Amino acid sequence: MNVGLVGVTGYSGSVLYELLLHHPNVDHINLYGHSQTEAQSLEKVLPQLRRRDNILPYDSADIMKNNQMVFFATSAGVTTELAAPFIEANFPVIDLAGDYRLKSRESYEKWYKKPAPKEEYLKKSFYGLTDFVNSKGQTYVCNPGCYATTTLLALAPLVQNHLIDPSSIVVDAKSGTSGAGKKLTELTHFTQTDENLQLYKVNQHQHIPEIVQQLKIWDESVPYIQFTTTLLPLTRGIMASCYAKAKDNVTEDDVRAAFVRTYSDDTFVNATEGVFPTLKQVTGTNFCDIGYQLNPVTHQIVIVSVLDNLLKGAAGQAIQNFNQMFDYAPETGLDLIPVLL
Numbered sequence: 640m641n642v643g644l645v646g647v648t649g650y651s652g653s654v655l656y657e658l659l660l661h662h663p664n665v666d667h668i669n670l671y672g673h674s675q676t677e678a679q680s681l682e683k684v685l686p687q688l689r690r691r692d693n694i695l696p697y698d699s700a701d702i703m704k705n706n707q708m709v710f711f712a713t714s715a716g717v718t719t720e721l722a723a724p725f726i727e728a729n730f731p732v733i734d735l736a737g738d739y740r741l742k743s744r745e746s747y748e749k750w751y752k753k754p755a756p757k758e759e760y761l762k763k764s765f766y767g768l769t770d771f772v773n774s775k776g777q778t779y780v781c782n783p784g785c786y787a788t789t790t791l792l793a794l795a796p797l798v799q800n801h802l803i804d805p806s807s808i809v810v811d812a813k814s815g816t817s818g819a820g821k822k823l824t825e826l827t828h829f830t831q832t833d834e835n836l837q838l839y840k841v842n843q844h845q846h847i848p849e850i851v852q853q854l855k856i857w858d859e860s861v862p863y864i865q866f867t868t869t870l871l872p873l874t875r876g877i878m879a880s881c882y883a884k885a886k887d888n889v890t891e892d893d894v895r896a897a898f899v900r901t902y903s904d905d906t907f908v909n910a911t912e913g914v915f916p917t918l919k920q921v922t923g924t925n926f927c928d929i930g931y932q933l934n935p936v937t938h939q940i941v942i943v944s945v946l947d948n949l950l951k952g953a954a955g956q957a958i959q960n961f962n963q964m965f966d967y968a969p970e971t972g973l974d975l976i977p978v979l980l
């Protein structure tokens with residue numbers, strides 16, 4: 640099939656393009672940029688891809704005429720402005736940005752500090768956390784955020800099975816700089832990042848409401864989470880160290896059974912008791928690896944999850960949503976091995 644991609648010049652868009660080039664069910668990828676620009680040679684903007692394709696000026700009618708679906712890998716706020724014609728036409732979209740993930744307009748405006756999409760459009764959007772839902776038959780799929788995916792996959796077995804005190808969740812999450820996109824900021828400047836660790840957006844991160852929204856679907860009694868983010872001097876990767884108090888009668892067997900039941904048939908999530916993952920074991924892949932352990936002294940459970948923010952946290956999960964939407968096998972186009980050294 641022919642697919643459209645808006646945002647190939649961005650970090651997640653370029654990784655998505657690379658995955659689509661190798662996807663056996665994709666015949667052609669039409670690339671789109673900003674509406675006001677002329678067609679651009681991809682070779683000029685991303686010479687390292689060594690491809691002769693053009694980036695076409697953005698035109699929603701052209702996208703719907705020449706493709707069977709479209710991916711948006713654009714900055715926050717762009718699809719709020721641009722997605723209306725696709726939603727009106729029920730044309731399949733996979734949106735990597737956060738615009739349509741939060742069901743509450745007030746919440747989006749509070750956390751993203753941008754105007755929210757229309758209520759009627761939010762009602763049509765589908766939160767594509769691929770390990771727990773299936774995008775088949777959906778038309779507007781929101782790809783989950785990178786920190787949100789890492790955290791939700793770590794907490795899901797415990798929250799879904801009501802094994803923890805719902806008000807005790809603490810998440811200490813860390814990310815490489817590619818999570819911030821290609822625009823240089825003071826925080827991500829080499830001089831500031833290299834050999835440094837920096838907390839940012841403490842208690843203000845836009846993925847807090849996204850995580851809580853999903854946790855509440857699994858267990859309404861989860862009131863909030865304590866969530867902090869730290870910038871690592873690395874390009875790729877997220878590690879979320881999560882802590883929660885086990886309910887009084889919960890045993891190691893209960894915790895193990897919950898993780899095994901949840902993930903034993905999952906292609907991309909591996910959870911192991913007492914073995915804590917490193918970032919490098921997932922960098923370059925679509926895997927999320929999880930280690931967990933109940934501490935018998937404190938009765939706290941520690942869960943550590945890692946993933947590549949540009950793959951499982953963005954472009955890889957977008958391909959999973961694409962595979963679900965069009966009924967391709969889950970692993971199609973995602974047979975990746977980690978960067979070994």
Ligand SMILES: NC(=O)C1=CN([C@@H]2O[C@H](COP(=O)(O)OP(=O)(O)OC[C@H]3O[C@@H](n4cnc5c(N)ncnc54)[C@H](OP(=O)(O)O)[C@@H]3O)[C@@H](O)[C@H]2O)C=CC1
Nearest residue numbers: 646648649650651712713714715736785818820821948953
């Ligand atoms: N980086 C990551 O790890 C993750 C990112 N995301 C989300 O995915 C989206 C893309 O992120 P990322 O790749 O980091 O961002 P980048 O800043 O690296 O890239 C943004 C892309 O959007 C394009 N763009 C911006 N405005 C418009 C517009 N009006 N019309 C058409 N194209 C536009 C840019 O084009 P140009 O180059 O011409 O400006 C660029 O290609 C974001 O919403 C982000 O939150 C989600 C999960 C993880």
Ligand SMILES: CC(=O)N[C@@H](CCC(=O)OP(=O)(O)O)C(=O)O
Nearest residue numbers: 715736737784814815816818819
């Ligand atoms: C390192 C870094 O800055 N990471 C970004 C990742 C979040 C992201 O991509 O945001 P949305 O998908 O919600 O738009 C951040 O913390 O904001």
